[in-house]
Amino acid sequence: MKDSPIKVALVGNPNTGKTSLFNQLTGLKQQVGNYPGITVERKVGSCSLSQNKKAMVLDLPGTYSLNANSLDENLVIELLLNKNDKDYPDVVVVVTEVENLKRNLLLFTQIKDLEIPTVLVINMADQMALKGISLDIPKLEAALKTKIALISSRKATGIAELKDLIVNYETLSTEPCLNASDIDLDYFNNLRRIYPNQQLYKLWLVISQDVNFGELSKNVIQNNSFSKSDDELKKLQHKETVKRYQFINDLLKIAKKVDVTKAKDLRNRLDKILTHKIGGYVIFLGILFLIFQSVFEWSSVPMDFIDESFASLSTWISEHLPAGKLNDLIAQGVIPGISGVVIFIPQIAFLFLFISLLEESGYMSRVVFLMDKTMRRFGLSGKSVVPLISGTACAIPAIMATRNIENWKERLITILVTPFTTCAARIPVYTILIALIIPDKRILGFLNLQGLTLMLLYLLGFFMAIISAMILNKILQFKSKSFFVIEMPNYKIPYYKNVGLNVIEKTKAFVFGAGKIIVSLSIILWFMASYGPTDNFANAEKNIASEPQNQSLAEDDLQDKIASYKLENSYIGIIGKSIEPVIKPLGYDWKIGIGIVASFAAREVFVGTMATIYSVGSHDEEENTIKKRMRAEVHPASGKPIYTFASGISLLLFYAFAMQCMSTLAVVKKETNSWKWPMIQLFVMSGFAYLVAFVAFQLLD
Amino acid sequence: MQTTADLLQKEQKAIILSFNLDTIPLKLIEMGCMEGHSIELVQTAPFGDPLYLNINGTHLAIRKEMASDIVVEIIEN
Numbered sequence: 001m002k003d004s005p006i007k008v009a010l011v012g013n014p015n016t017g018k019t020s021l022f023n024q025l026t027g028l029k030q031q032v033g034n035y036p037g038i039t040v041e042r043k044v045g046s047c048s049l050s051q052n053k054k055a056m057v058l059d060l061p062g063t064y065s066l067n068a069n070s071l072d073e074n075l076v077i078e079l080l081l082n083k084n085d086k087d088y089p090d091v092v093v094v095v096t097e098v099e100n101l102k103r104n105l106l107l108f109t110q111i112k113d114l115e116i117p118t119v120l121v122i123n124m125a126d127q128m129a130l131k132g133i134s135l136d137i138p139k140l141e142a143a144l145k146t147k148i149a150l151i152s153s154r155k156a157t158g159i160a161e162l163k164d165l166i167v168n169y170e171t172l173s174t175e176p177c178l179n180a181s182d183i184d185l186d187y188f189n190n191l192r193r194i195y196p197n198q199q200l201y202k203l204w205l206v207i208s209q210d211v212n213f214g215e216l217s218k219n220v221i222q223n224n225s226f227s228k229s230d231d232e233l234k235k236l237q238h239k240e241t242v243k244r245y246q247f248i249n250d251l252l253k254i255a256k257k258v259d260v261t262k263a264k265d266l267r268n269r270l271d272k273i274l275t276h277k278i279g280g281y282v283i284f285l286g287i288l289f290l291i292f293q294s295v296f297e298w299s300s301v302p303m304d305f306i307d308e309s310f311a312s313l314s315t316w317i318s319e320h321l322p323a324g325k326l327n328d329l330i331a332q333g334v335i336p337g338i339s340g341v342v343i344f345i346p347q348i349a350f351l352f353l354f355i356s357l358l359e360e361s362g363y364m365s366r367v368v369f370l371m372d373k374t375m376r377r378f379g380l381s382g383k384s385v386v387p388l389i390s391g392t393a394c395a396i397p398a399i400m401a402t403r404n405i406e407n408w409k410e411r412l413i414t415i416l417v418t419p420f421t422t423c424a425a426r427i428p429v430y431t432i433l434i435a436l437i438i439p440d441k442r443i444l445g446f447l448n449l450q451g452l453t454l455m456l457l458y459l460l461g462f463f464m465a466i467i468s469a470m471i472l473n474k475i476l477q478f479k480s481k482s483f484f485v486i487e488m489p490n491y492k493i494p495y496y497k498n499v500g501l502n503v504i505e506k507t508k509a510f511v512f513g514a515g516k517i518i519v520s521l522s523i524i525l526w527f528m529a530s531y532g533p534t535d536n537f538a539n540a541e542k543n544i545a546s547e548p549q550n551q552s553l554a555e556d557d558l559q560d561k562i563a564s565y566k567l568e569n570s571y572i573g574i575i576g577k578s579i580e581p582v583i584k585p586l587g588y589d590w591k592i593g594i595g596i597v598a599s600f601a602a603r604e605v606f607v608g609t610m611a612t613i614y615s616v617g618s619h620d621e622e623e624n625t626i627k628k629r630m631r632a633e634v635h636p637a638s639g640k641p642i643y644t645f646a647s648g649i650s651l652l653l654f655y656a657f658a659m660q661c662m663s664t665l666a667v668v669k670k671e672t673n674s675w676k677w678p679m680i681q682l683f684v685m686s687g688f689a690y691l692v693a694f695v696a697f698q699l700l701d
Numbered sequence: 702m703q704t705t706a707d708l709l710q711k712e713q714k715a716i717i718l719s720f721n722l723d724t725i726p727l728k729l730i731e732m733g734c735m736e737g738h739s740i741e742l743v744q745t746a747p748f749g750d751p752l753y754l755n756i757n758g759t760h761l762a763i764r765k766e767m768a769s770d771i772v773v774e775i776i777e778n
Contacts, residue, residue, distance in 0.1 A: 238727070241735065277747035369762045373746060373747065483728070484751065
């Protein structure tokens with residue numbers, strides 16, 4: 001028995017500290033991936049229970065009940081109903097929280113009906129004294145037919161007891177704690193008669209909702225003389241819920257005591273301030289402002305350091321490795337490519353840090369509450385605020401986060417406009433362009449002008465999202481009933497382990513996801529920039545040197561001429577030149593054109609691409625950072641800099657509006673189940689971006 | 702006094718008498734919205750909507766439209 005680990009599934013309502021417990025049990029020994037075919041996060045980790053026992057812990061998505069409302073909740077049910085699933089647990093740990101025990105127990109009683117060994121965890125036990133709560137554990141254990149672990153996932157108390165219960169899971173009772181079939185005896189007796197080998201509650205779950213469960217399909221079971229209409233099924237579900245609550249209410253009346261005089265209500269006082277009709281908005285805007293100022297200010301130190309380090313690494317390699325093609329490829333292709341990803345780790349990590357702080361503390365739900373009425377005017381829901389804010393990190397998880405918007409129209413509009421919010425992948429482009437065209441000055445003593453510009457770009461993104469939502473709200477003519485329900489959880493001080501692990505996980509995913517594309521793209525670009533199809537490329541030295549006006553040039557200038565002549569006649573130069581007429585009215589040269597085309601894979605590719613293109617032609621040791629190279633770039637004919645205020649602003653606006661991310665398009669296709677919507681995003685957004693960039697350049701130039 | 706949940710005053714406590722099963726989603730029932738449970742208006746959002754309620758100890762927010770389908774009996778002002 002030593003070798004096979006016990007399979008444990010963590011199940012629970014949202015906001016019960018389930019993830020804290022998962023992090024407590026598994027620490028850094030966890031992997032986050034996706035379930036095959038669907039974009040639901042799958043978190044597993046290993047945990048040692050005793051000297052020779054291990055557990056594989058699976059953290060299932062948070063759910064309020066076994067009646068599925070979303071893809072995430074469906075997954076919980078499908079797993080718990082399918083004994084053949086490789087993740088099917090030996091023991092289920094239901095995580096509840098002491099203050100919301102009543103509601104949390106509803107899910108517990110449903111899971112008990114599935115006859116899987118089940119442990120009940122009551123979390124935040126350390127809060128009991130403070131809130132004046134006392135529990136009669138023996139009574140609860142007897143009535144719920146289970147073993148209870150009283151824990152505090154944050155203070156790590158009670159974890160050893162929980163591990164003991166998991167090790168001895170075979171001794172747990174698998175008997176249901178109430179008889180749900182009482183709600184309609186005739187109906188359930190009929191079911192039992194026709195399917196004597198199936199577990200009754202499982203049958204009921206398959207009938208009452210659309211879970212995907214092999215041969216036991218809803219249609220087959222429903223095809224009976226005694227089957228029920230959807231309305232009748234909902235009535236039965238209501239009856240079932242009432243029955244479960246009766247059981248729980250009766251039990252808690254004797255087993256849970258609350259001394260109201262001891263309860264201190266922090267929630268009440270904070271809510272008065274944070275959801276105040278004026279103060280609430282001021283605080284929310286202040287928080288956003290703080291986030292964007294700090295993302296720009298605080299991360300500039302590590303970013304400069306990373307930039308310089310990669311530049312010297314590149315120089316070191318080109319000097320110390322034997323000269324040749326391999327040396328060039330590494331120093332001019334791979335290293336600039338990698339540095340183009342690594343440099344943005346500080347900013348992205350800061351963003352993910354702030355977003356997970358907002359979610360962990362319970363503040364995000366208050367923002368949803370504050371914004372719902374306003375958002376509804378634009379055809380959105382208060383819940384659209386969460387995707388729009390997390391869209392500032394990345395549109396992909398943001399679009400997945402729209403799943404809890406109950407109304408399909410509001411959800412579709414949110415999905416369509418989310419890519420306008422400024423995602424982390426735009427930061428590299430914005431940062432470098434802002435540094436080039438906006439002076440590093442302070443106004444009013446504390447506002448950094450560059451930080452302010454960045455914030456304006458973020459606001460512009462939000463503004464565009466809202467405007468297009470308004471237009472879509474007018475155009476899209478389908479009615480669907482709005483079911484807006486959101487839990488307002490207790491305020492919590494964010495738990496450092498949850499926040500830390502989340503930041504590490506998300507940053508890692510971004511860096512490796514983008515990293516793969518960027519590095520391979522920079523290698524391809526380097527090849528295309530270093531070789532050409534025609535004789536012009538091969539004979540560059542001869543052609544330039546033989547021109548009469550070049551005879552008097554100094555050696556360095558001559559080398560420059562040769563390098564840029566070579567680049568223009570390389571594969572990439574030829575492609576770039578052919579698209580130049582299209583982008584010239586926006587103020588870009590063909591090199592930027594290559595950057596833009598490459599950016600349709602992913603926006604963050606831009607900086608790496610520019611770095612690779614510019615470093616191929618450069619021989620000057622001084623110009624070894626990306627920024628310096630871009631600043632030094634001039635029009636070959638006029639000698640004027642490429643990155644002026646006009647072309648810079650035009651480029652910023654193009655990146656603000658264009659739909660340049662293949663992964664986002666793929667996610668939108670998955671979530672909307674059609675190519676129609678992602679294609680609309682691609683063409684409408686990019687067309688609009690072109691138009692705006694054109695107007696901006698023509699006005700400013 | 703009998704009324705509907707959208708007409709509750711701030712900090713007014715009531716008991717849920719009935720609700721429209723066709724329009725109230727199962728999720729809300731599961732969160733505690735059912736006959737006999739207590740309901741209290743904690744706060745109203747700016748512009749009067751949505752409503753922040755305490756139902757049977759669960760704190761949640763719903764829109765006025767949905768709250769108007771919940772019939773309640775006020776027990777304490």
